[in-house]
Amino acid sequence: MTADAPVAPTAPPALGSPEWGGFDPARTRGRGLRDLRRSFMTAARLGWQTEANWTDPILFFIYSVAKPLSTTLIFVVMIEVIGGASTREFRGFVVVGTALWAFVIAGIAGLAWAVLDDRERYRMLKYVVVSPSDFLTVLLGRGVARIAVGGMGAAITLSVGVLALGVPLDAGRIDWPLLLPVMLGGLVTIVAVGILLAAVCIQTRQESWSYPEAAAGALFLVTGAVFPLSVLPAPVQVVGWLTPLTWWIEGVRLAVFPAGPSGIGGTGSAFAAFSGRVRPEPHEIVVALLGTGVLVTLAAIVGFRVSLHRAKDRGLLDQTTGS
Amino acid sequence: MSGNAYVHRPTASPQAAAEWTQRQILMTNLRTVAGRAYPRVRGLAREKSWLFFEILLPFLTTSAFVFVYRALQAPPEYVGFVVLGGAMTAFWLNVIWMMASQLWWEKSQGNLELYFAAPMDIVAVLLGMAVGGMVMSSSRAAVVLVVATVVYGVTFAVDQWLLLLAVFFLTLTALYGLGMVLASLFLMWGREAYHLTQFLQEPVYFVSGLNFPVGRLGMLGALAIALLPLAVGLDAMRQLAFADAAYPVGTPPPEVEALILVVMTVVFLSLARWMLRTLERLARREGRLTIRWQ
Numbered sequence: 001m002t003a004d005a006p007v008a009p010t011a012p013p014a015l016g017s018p019e020w021g022g023f024d025p026a027r028t029r030g031r032g033l034r035d036l037r038r039s040f041m042t043a044a045r046l047g048w049q050t051e052a053n054w055t056d057p058i059l060f061f062i063y064s065v066a067k068p069l070s071t072t073l074i075f076v077v078m079i080e081v082i083g084g085a086s087t088r089e090f091r092g093f094v095v096v097g098t099a100l101w102a103f104v105i106a107g108i109a110g111l112a113w114a115v116l117d118d119r120e121r122y123r124m125l126k127y128v129v130v131s132p133s134d135f136l137t138v139l140l141g142r143g144v145a146r147i148a149v150g151g152m153g154a155a156i157t158l159s160v161g162v163l164a165l166g167v168p169l170d171a172g173r174i175d176w177p178l179l180l181p182v183m184l185g186g187l188v189t190i191v192a193v194g195i196l197l198a199a200v201c202i203q204t205r206q207e208s209w210s211y212p213e214a215a216a217g218a219l220f221l222v223t224g225a226v227f228p229l230s231v232l233p234a235p236v237q238v239v240g241w242l243t244p245l246t247w248w249i250e251g252v253r254l255a256v257f258p259a260g261p262s263g264i265g266g267t268g269s270a271f272a273a274f275s276g277r278v279r280p281e282p283h284e285i286v287v288a289l290l291g292t293g294v295l296v297t298l299a300a301i302v303g304f305r306v307s308l309h310r311a312k313d314r315g316l317l318d319q320t321t322g323s
Numbered sequence: 324m325s326g327n328a329y330v331h332r333p334t335a336s337p338q339a340a341a342e343w344t345q346r347q348i349l350m351t352n353l354r355t356v357a358g359r360a361y362p363r364v365r366g367l368a369r370e371k372s373w374l375f376f377e378i379l380l381p382f383l384t385t386s387a388f389v390f391v392y393r394a395l396q397a398p399p400e401y402v403g404f405v406v407l408g409g410a411m412t413a414f415w416l417n418v419i420w421m422m423a424s425q426l427w428w429e430k431s432q433g434n435l436e437l438y439f440a441a442p443m444d445i446v447a448v449l450l451g452m453a454v455g456g457m458v459m460s461s462s463r464a465a466v467v468l469v470v471a472t473v474v475y476g477v478t479f480a481v482d483q484w485l486l487l488l489a490v491f492f493l494t495l496t497a498l499y500g501l502g503m504v505l506a507s508l509f510l511m512w513g514r515e516a517y518h519l520t521q522f523l524q525e526p527v528y529f530v531s532g533l534n535f536p537v538g539r540l541g542m543l544g545a546l547a548i549a550l551l552p553l554a555v556g557l558d559a560m561r562q563l564a565f566a567d568a569a570y571p572v573g574t575p576p577p578e579v580e581a582l583i584l585v586v587m588t589v590v591f592l593s594l595a596r597w598m599l600r601t602l603e604r605l606a607r608r609e610g611r612l613t614i615r616w617q
Contacts, residue, residue, distance in 0.1 A: 054514040063522050070525035074534055075391065081535045082395040090395070121431045204372050210420055211376045217384030226387065227394035320432060322362070 039133035043141025068102035068153035095161035097225035099154040106150025109212040110143035111194035175255040182251030189244040192300040199307035205321035224263030237270040247289035352447040359451025385409030400568035406471040408533040410464040417460040422502030423520040426509040453499040480567040487563040493584035494556025500591030507598040510606040538573030
């Protein structure tokens, strides 16, 4: 009886050594954008599967739109309860604000929950972090699925507003050159706020599930999403000006309802007192959104890097908590 | 220590050792309640970030609703309705996230099988969660109520304090009973039940009339009063806390709503007990108690 000859292991072609037999340092550098794109697409697909594959599409659709639609109905009933001459005008204001807010909640929660899901529930966070993929890119990919769900909710809310609640939307009068850049800027900003919340959730415990909604709820107050900022004290209105989401919502409102009420301006507002005009001009909105959005995005990236570094330092990436 | 239920007693056989007295069973379950409530109560002092995220930010959310009414120039009592509703959201959020979904977390973390393997009643575990959750949520609700009352100048007019307190505690009992019913679903299901509990957040806010009198919803409001502890409790509390306000007609008087809450409490607690037993049996048969991440 003779022993079998040992079989030499062969590496897959992409992982093999160079012909000269040594170590190729280029392999540790990755392939730049190609790798980033691949990580992002894989994470986005994973995020979508996690979000959507638990049920059939119809039930998933109902669940996805119930939340933003209910929020809108709460405000619509509040307006109806009080009544008054400006009811119809204010209804359009609120429907647009709450529809856009579906993006905000989905975008913020998507990234933060991806951290909590992977750390506390699936316990994969540490493996994702040590993989060759860029962690932030993976998180962005995971968050995209939720933003898509939020977009669906926003579209349905707006449709119900127009078809059932009498919101006067005229597709022919939409200011597309304003709408497209502010939507793009707004979405980038939402993702940036989501990254900030993800940075917070890396540091905190399992009960942080409710933090994104709490943060979104607080931003609700200062962004003029459902009421004009002019009812707030002047210093709080200024805080609203520093929030890019305020300019995003104002820009979308102006693009969709050019003659509708302003969330930032209006009679007696700090903006009117400061500028002498009742509402900001479209170019002012775009510039303000860009300026504040860039600041928030930079803060988010720096904050995330610091948080990740601290988490590695203190061993938080594989902690599980509970109460 | 003859008074200790856990003192060693010599027995003739393992079967005899397993036959616990009623006192031992009761003491074990009471310890379970205290043990499960402990991390929630103690946790309040361990991580301070909740003060910001669970008290300050929800207060700002409530403020947003207050300013909607101010923008609409609503009568002042509506601001009071919002403040009361904002305080009660703390309990509903706690029921959804930390009662209904909790057994799913426990399953994912590997604790659920330990609960079932331990010589205690799973209802006691849920009661412990409820007690701890109520303490956590009460602190948030109290801060929102007190701060918002001071900041927004809400004036309460209470004629029947006893009934108001009774309604409040009955609402909490019925709410956490409902939470136990929802928690039992996780013995069998995973993400389906998780999404169901999430689905219950905003739609329940809407049909419960969290920020407006539920009577304004007509038939839908009547249905909510018949089915949801948050709707009926909040409506009764508003009627009792703003006795001098011109409250919209259409809902039963608070005494009747208190009776509805008593019925709900009995029904939800009995249903929770039955569902826990039934779904536990089914889950054991289908091997779902230890399935994670489904």
